[in-house]
Amino acid sequence: MELAMLLQWPRRDKHLGAHEYPEFVKIVEVGPRDGLQNEKEIVPTEVKVQLIDRLSDTGLSVIEATSFVSSKWVPQMADHTEVLQGIRKSPNVRYPVLTPNMHGFQNALAAGATEVAVFGSASETFSRKNINCSIDESMLRFEEVLNAAKDQQIPVRGYVSCALGCPHEGPIDPSKVTEVAKRLYEMGCYEVSLGDTVGVGTPGSMAAMLRSVTREVPCRALAVHCHDTYGQALANILTALQMGVCVVDSAVAGLGGCPYAQGSSGNVSTEDVLYMLHGMGIQTGVDLSKMIAVGDFICHSLNRKTNSRVAQARGSQL
Amino acid sequence: MFMTEVYMLYHLVNYENANVNVNWLDSSKRLPDRVKIVEVGPRDGLQNEKTIVPAETKIRLIDMLSDSGLSVIEATSFVSPKWVPQMADQMEVMKGIRRKPGVSYPVLTPNLKGFQAAVEAGASEVAIFGAASELFSKKNINCSVEESLQRFEQVMVAAKAAGVPVRGYVSCVLGCPYEGKVAPAKVAKVAKRLYSMGCYEISLGDTIGVGTPGGMSEMLEAVSKVVPVGALAVHCHDTYGQALANILVALQMGVSVVDSSVGGLGGCPYAQGASGNVATEDVVYMLHGLGIQTGVDLPKLMDAGAFICHSLNRRTSSKVSQATHCKL
Numbered sequence: 006m007e008l009a010m011l012l013q014w015p016r017r018d019k020h021l022g023a024h025e026y027p028e029f030v031k032i033v034e035v036g037p038r039d040g041l042q043n044e045k046e047i048v049p050t051e052v053k054v055q056l057i058d059r060l061s062d063t064g065l066s067v068i069e070a071t072s073f074v075s076s077k078w079v080p081q082m083a084d085h086t087e088v089l090q091g092i093r094k095s096p097n098v099r100y101p102v103l104t105p106n107m108h109g110f111q112n113a114l115a116a117g118a119t120e121v122a123v124f125g126s127a128s129e130t131f132s133r134k135n136i137n138c139s140i141d142e143s144m145l146r147f148e149e150v151l152n153a154a155k156d157q158q159i160p161v162r163g164y165v166s167c168a169l170g171c172p173h174e175g176p177i178d179p180s181k182v183t184e185v186a187k188r189l190y191e192m193g194c195y196e197v198s199l200g201d202t203v204g205v206g207t208p209g210s211m212a213a214m215l216r217s218v219t220r221e222v223p224c225r226a227l228a229v230h231c232h233d234t235y236g237q238a239l240a241n242i243l244t245a246l247q248m249g250v251c252v253v254d255s256a257v258a259g260l261g262g263c264p265y266a267q268g269s270s271g272n273v274s275t276e277d278v279l280y281m282l283h284g285m286g287i288q289t290g291v292d293l294s295k296m297i298a299v300g301d302f303i304c305h306s307l308n309r310k311t312n313s314r315v316a317q318a319r320g321s322q323l
Numbered sequence: 324m325f326m327t328e329v330y331m332l333y334h335l336v337n338y339e340n341a342n343v344n345v346n347w348l349d350s351s352k353r354l355p356d357r358v359k360i361v362e363v364g365p366r367d368g369l370q371n372e373k374t375i376v377p378a379e380t381k382i383r384l385i386d387m388l389s390d391s392g393l394s395v396i397e398a399t400s401f402v403s404p405k406w407v408p409q410m411a412d413q414m415e416v417m418k419g420i421r422r423k424p425g426v427s428y429p430v431l432t433p434n435l436k437g438f439q440a441a442v443e444a445g446a447s448e449v450a451i452f453g454a455a456s457e458l459f460s461k462k463n464i465n466c467s468v469e470e471s472l473q474r475f476e477q478v479m480v481a482a483k484a485a486g487v488p489v490r491g492y493v494s495c496v497l498g499c500p501y502e503g504k505v506a507p508a509k510v511a512k513v514a515k516r517l518y519s520m521g522c523y524e525i526s527l528g529d530t531i532g533v534g535t536p537g538g539m540s541e542m543l544e545a546v547s548k549v550v551p552v553g554a555l556a557v558h559c560h561d562t563y564g565q566a567l568a569n570i571l572v573a574l575q576m577g578v579s580v581v582d583s584s585v586g587g588l589g590g591c592p593y594a595q596g597a598s599g600n601v602a603t604e605d606v607v608y609m610l611h612g613l614g615i616q617t618g619v620d621l622p623k624l625m626d627a628g629a630f631i632c633h634s635l636n637r638r639t640s641s642k643v644s645q646a647t648h649c650k651l
Contacts, residue, residue: 022540022576204646207612208571236605236642237612240567243536269646277564284535284565314564318532318597 021285027251029288031067033198033228034060034275036303037088038069038103040260042081043271044307050084052306054091059299060257061095064291069122070100073109086116101162105136110150114157121154122162123147125189127182128171131202135166144188151193163189164230168199168214169206169241172265176210179217187221196226198254201241203265204234208244215248228252231273233312234263238273239281246287253278258300259312274313276300355579357616359395361526361556362388362603364631365416366397366431368588370409371599372635378412380634382419387627388585389423392619397450398428401437417444429490433464435477442485449482450490450526451475453517455510456499459530463494472516479521491517492558496527496542497534497569500593507545515549524554526582529569531593532562536572543576556580559601561640562591566601567609574615581606586628587640602641604628 018025037057041048053071060068070092076083089102101120104110113121125143126132132140147163154161167174168182186197199218201211211229218227229245229252231238242253259274279293297316304311311317365385369376381399388396398420404411413430422428429448432438441449453471454460460468475491482489495502496510514525527546529539539557546555557573557580559566570581587602607619625644632639639645 021537022544022572024540024575207609209613234642234646235608236567236602237609239564240571240609243568243571263646266646270642274564280563281535281565281568285537314561314598318562318591318594 019286024247026246026285026287027249029251029290030246030282031228031252032065032275032278032289032291033067033069033252033254034065034257035069035230035254035272036060036256036258036260036275038072038082039230039254040256040258040272042072042079043261043264044081044309045262046307047081048307050087050091052303053084053088056257056299056303056306057088057092057100059295059302061093061098063295063299064289066097066290067099067101070102072103073113073116073118074103074105086112089113089116089118104150106146107149107153110153114159118159120160120162121150122164123150123189123194124164124166125185126166127177127185128167128174130173131167131171134173140185144185144192147189148192155193161194163194163197164200165189165197166200166202169201169210170203172203179214182214183217183221186218186227190222190226196228196252197222198228198230198252200230200254201232201238203263204232204237204269204271206231206241207237208240211241211244212248215245215250219248224249225251228254230254232263232271233259233273234266234269234271239277242273242278243281253282257296257313258304258316260303260307270312272312274300274311274316276311276313276315280315354574354613354615355577357579358574358610359556359580360393360603360606360617360619361395361397361558361580361582362393362585363397363558363582363600364388364585364588364603366400366410367582368584368586368600370400370407371589371592372409372637374635374637375409376631376634378415378419380631381412381416384585384627384631384634385416385420385428387623387630389421389426391623391627392617393624394425394618395427395429398430400431401441401444401446402431402433414440414444417441417446432478434474435481438478438481442487446487448488448490449478450492451478451517451522452492452494453513454494455505455513456495456502458501459495459499462501468513472513472520475517476520483521489522491522491525492528493517493525494528494530497529497538498531500531507542510542511545511549514546514555518550518554524556524580525550526556526558526580528558528582529560529566531591532560532565532599534559534569535565536568539569539572540576543573543578547576552577553579556582558582560591560599561587561601562594562597562599567605570601570606571609581610585624585641586632586644588631588635598640602628602639602643604639604641604643608643 071085072082104121255275256272261271263269263271399413400410432449583603583606584600589599591599
């Protein structure tokens with residue numbers, strides 16, 4: 006089952022107007038990790054577990070559950086082991102976890118992880134400020150993780166942050182993104198998620214970046230992780246789909262603000278992505294109404310309003 | 324936090340000016356070099372805001388918008404104040420605004436009476452509002468689509484005689500709150516009628532924001548067979564967050580006029596608490612990022628947005644403004 010999922014399914018494209026789109030898009034739900042990680046309030050373990058269990062019933066096939074980083078750096082993820090051991094593991098769902106280094110990887114394995122993710126950056130400054138080392142140094146750490154993962158037959162997903170811009174360096178050259186994406190892919194990541202970490206990208210910069218990356222990494226192995234800080238996420242995702250990408254990361258209710266722009270939004274909301282895809286006749290396997298209900302649950306628990314426009318529009322008609 | 328805001332402003336400027344080659348799929352699907360923004364905040368925006376805003380505030384808003392580089396600002400609506408109390412000060416607003424040379428200030432005129440009042444108030448461009456849905460037409464303006472088109476023909480005759488250009492709107496082009504799906508052929512029929520009777524431009528409105536890129540391209544394909552694409556505009560609501568994606572698809576199909584509302588003013592009357600118009604700031608950010616010219620100065624536009632949101636005591640709906648924290 007794992008192998009079948011890892012193999013890139015055959016692409017079938019549909020035509021809408023002058024464009025080709027994939028018939029199916031895989032959603033990678035990052036709410037419980039990327040989302041909660043950027044929420045100010047520390048969420049109790051039971052709530053995290055409930056969130057993931059509810060997400061497991063929506064039809065999602067991938068839910069990023071937690072992060073095995075030091076609790077000193079990311080207090081929200083301090084309960085990583087408890088969460089991973091507490092969730093109901095649905096047979097049709099995978100629960101990858103972040104592992105920044107060997108230490109994290111070993112802990113993840115001990116806690117029962119069956120898939121992991123490593124997080125690189127296309128910006129040197131961001132790498133140094135975020136994980137305290139250069140891009141090259143981080144790649145060496147990841148190689149260790151990849152080698153250990155291969156031995157254990159654990160699939161690894163790679164992330165490249167700042168793919169469309171960096172809060173410190175400004176615009177990022179697509180060739181740099183390509184270099185890092187290629188390195189992650191060649192060291193064995195089955196998929197590379199390209200992240201617009203501060204949401205500054207627009208369809209033009211998305212297209213330029215993807216044009217460069219797809220020269221070195223096959224489209225089937227790429228995902229886009231768009232932040233909606235400037236409202237550009239859906240337009241950027243649409244562009245990526247037009248260029249052949251068929252994996253999209255998003256967070257239920259648009260959880261997770263932007264640490265670089267206080268009070269702004271962060272992740273694009275899964276509900277809004279689903280609405281767009283389903284409206285275009287693109288299959289995802291995910292039930293939008295169930296997703297909206299999960300969004301309601303977590304927002305209620307966090308005592309905050311949803312960032313999803315779809316949830317706002319639907320909810321307001323009750 | 325101050326340094327963060329400085330970074331954000333710095334990046335806003337840099338990303339805005341980053342020119343990239345936008346022909347990412349095929350040279351025949353070029354994006355336009357220039358897009359005209361039709362600013363509907365003072366009319367469509369304020370019309371859907373609960374708080375009644377005094378005339379001086381409306382005038383100040385329009386004057387600030389005039390200074391931001393916009394070339395078309397929909398100023399007010401000559402409808403009966405009984406139906407739209409927010410627009411009751413139509414005369415005062417029209418006479419009070421500073422008319423910047425090179426900027427057009429169209430006003431809505433639902434019928435001949437409204438047209439005459441508009442001309443008397445000094446209007447030099449008007450707009451008429453049709454619907455692609457029969458039920459919406461009946462519930463919104465109390466007559467069938469055909470009856471409304473006949474009213475508009477009266478306005479057209481008078482406008483031609485007075486040398487006043489007329490813009491036509493078609494609402495519910497991607498869905499109707501009463502009828503649900505709307506056939507592209509129906510939209511094309513209404514658009515063609517408005518164009519043939521003399522409207523220089525037809526703005527196609529996703530009134531309740533339910534459309535997605537597939538529906539947008541299907542609808543535009545049908546309409547552009549009967550109205551030249553150069554005479555088309557899109558008026559997308561962001562109620563379901565789909566506006567920018569829909570606008571992008573429209574641009575890819577050759578549309579080069581986009582309606583939007585500063586600060587994303589104007590909720591949705593059919594979904595309490597939901598958003599309505601797409602925010603001009605967010606549209607301009609996308610267009611500039613694509614290397615498309617608009618003539619608009621984004622920081623000045625954000626100032627106008629901050630001003631009106633402060634006056635309305637509400638948060639902006641523009642994500643660009645939220646991220647950049649432009650506050651007066």
